[in-house]
Amino acid sequence: MKKKKFKHFKLAERYDLKEYLECERFKKKNGTPNYSKIGKVMNKSRNTIRLETKRPQEEYDPEKANKDYKNKRKKSIKYTTIRIKVVNHVRKILSKKSYSPMLIIYEYEKKYNEKFPFSHVTLYKYIEYKIFDDENNEIKKRLPFKCRKFKTKKRKDDRGQLTNIKFIEESQHKKGTFGWFKMDCIVGKDHQSSCLTFTEEKSLYTICFKLNQHNSEEVNKAIKIIFKNKLYKVNIKGIITDQGKEFSKWKEIEKINNANVYFCDAGTPTQKPHVERINRDIREYLPKGTDFNQITQKEINKVMKIINEKPRPSLSWLSYKEVFLQNINI
Numbered sequence: 001m002k003k004k005k006f007k008h009f010k011l012a013e014r015y016d017l018k019e020y021l022e023c024e025r026f027k028k029k030n031g032t033p034n035y036s037k038i039g040k041v042m043n044k045s046r047n048t049i050r051l052e053t054k055r056p057q058e059e060y061d062p063e064k065a066n067k068d069y070k071n072k073r074k075k076s077i078k079y080t081t082i083r084i085k086v087v088n089h090v091r092k093i094l095s096k097k098s099y100s101p102m103l104i105i106y107e108y109e110k111k112y113n114e115k116f117p118f119s120h121v122t123l124y125k126y127i128e129y130k131i132f133d134d135e136n137n138e139i140k141k142r143l144p145f146k147c148r149k150f151k152t153k154k155r156k157d158d159r160g161q162l163t164n165i166k167f168i169e170e171s172q173h174k175k176g177t178f179g180w181f182k183m184d185c186i187v188g189k190d191h192q193s194s195c196l197t198f199t200e201e202k203s204l205y206t207i208c209f210k211l212n213q214h215n216s217e218e219v220n221k222a223i224k225i226i227f228k229n230k231l232y233k234v235n236i237k238g239i240i241t242d243q244g245k246e247f248s249k250w251k252e253i254e255k256i257n258n259a260n261v262y263f264c265d266a267g268t269p270t271q272k273p274h275v276e277r278i279n280r281d282i283r284e285y286l287p288k289g290t291d292f293n294q295i296t297q298k299e300i301n302k303v304m305k306i307i308n309e310k311p312r313p314s315l316s317w318l319s320y321k322e323v324f325l326q327n328i329n330i
Contacts, residue, residue, distance in 0.1 A: 009052060009069065013042065014062035017052065021060055082131065086117060090132050094139050097306070098284045101127065101143075102313055144284060162243050162263065165250065168271055171238055171262040178202040178327040179237035182275035185246055186282060187214060193292035194246075195300065196222045197282070199275040204312075205324035206278045208304050210297045216249040220256070227257050235328050238262060240272050281307050 009017075020026045020038045028034050035049040042049065055065045089108050093099050099107070101120040108116050116123075124143075126132065132139045173180055180201040186208075187194045194214040198207040207226055211218040227233050239261045241247050250261040264271040285303040286295070308321040315323050 007044075009065075011062060011066045014052075014065050016042065017049070018060055018062050021053065082117070082126075085112075087132055090123070090127070091134070091139065094132075094143070097310075098144055099310075103311065106311060106313065106317060144281075162245075162248055162250075165243070165263045166260060168240055168262045168264055171240065171260070173238060176202050177237065179235045181236060181239050182272045183239050183241040183247070184272065184275045184279060185211070185214065185219070185244060186279055186286075188292040189289050195282075195292055197275055197279060198226060199278050200324060201274055203315075203320050203323035203327060204274055204278060205308055205320040206275075206304060208282060208300050210292055210295070210300055214246060216246050219246050220249055220252050223253050223256050231328055233257060240264065242269060242272065278307065 017038065020041065021033050026034050026037050026041075033049075033053065035046045035053075039046045039049045052065065053060050055068050086108070089111075090104055093104050093107060101123040105116040105120050105123065118126075127140050127143060130138070130140070171180075178200070182199045182201060184197050184199075185194045186197060191214060194211050196209045196211055196219055198209070199205070209222040209226065211222060227236075236257050236259045238259050239253065239257070240263075241250075241261065242264050243266055247253075247261070247263075250263075253261050269276050282303060285306070286292075286300075292300075308324075309319045311317045311319055318326075
């Protein structure tokens with residue numbers, strides 16, 4: 001890993017900074033220092049100048065600022081030694097599972113009954129800097145986001161509109177209420193295959209069912225099979241889904257499970273974030289471009305077992321399955 005080289009302020013530079021802060025040339029119209037102008041002259045970033053001027057004193061004093069700097073340097077940690085046990089733990093988990101840094105730390109503390117040596121933010125940074133890589137394995141590719149950041153955008157839904165439907169505002173349910181299910185479809189390669197995902201809102205326990213074709217008839221067949229299990233039929237309070245054409249026969253779905261189906265506004269997947277979150281997890285194992293016609297339901301069930309039984313920090317380290325079983329009425 002290449003370390004970035006930073007140049008710390010020297011005492012002489014602090015005296016120069018004092019002069020620039022007092023000079024009218026380096027002030028804005030309102031009388032406050034123009035950190036950008038000072039930074040250009042001193043060949044330092046605007047933020048570096050701003051932070052230096054905020055050292056604990058009423059008025060910037062180069063001598064006091066330099067003394068404060070030296071005191072903090074003495075207390076700072078120069079480096080962190082990562083034990084072999086920690087390295088092996090991270091490599092072992094990420095070689096088998098797609099775990100977040102926070103979950104990796106939880107598993108470590110649970111297994112060894114000791115505190116992890118650094119935070120999940122630092123662990124993420126070390127993974128990104130390839131600290132845990134070996135010759136044949138790039139560890140960051142095993143992370144859920146692979147060290148990438150994503151931004152969501154509200155996209156226009158041009159799939160056509162369903163008519164005479166009930167919208168999500170009409171459902172009048174409190175968020176996080178057990179028994180409300182979010183429904184969606186994951187589309188496979190060239191839109192020639194798909195899977196139905198059925199997520200319970202409170203526990204996030206999810207069923208993923210392979211469809212032979214991406215249409216409303218196959219969706220309804222899958223719903224019939226799912227609701228043969230009385231646990232779902234007894235506990236369901238309602239279903240929320242998007243306006244995909246595969247859900248056009250929603251009235252039949254209502255007859256199958258004796259619960260209302262409500263629809264999100266067009267092009268607004270954020271109204272059903274739980275199922276979108278689960279779909280993202282599923283894509284870690286079955287990425288975009290996967291042909292579901294070449295995958296069996298048994299293989300999909302194995303993926304869902306991993307997802308449903310993984311400990312979750314948002315659920316006090318319980319799994320989706322554990323929370324679901326705690327709340328069902330038998």
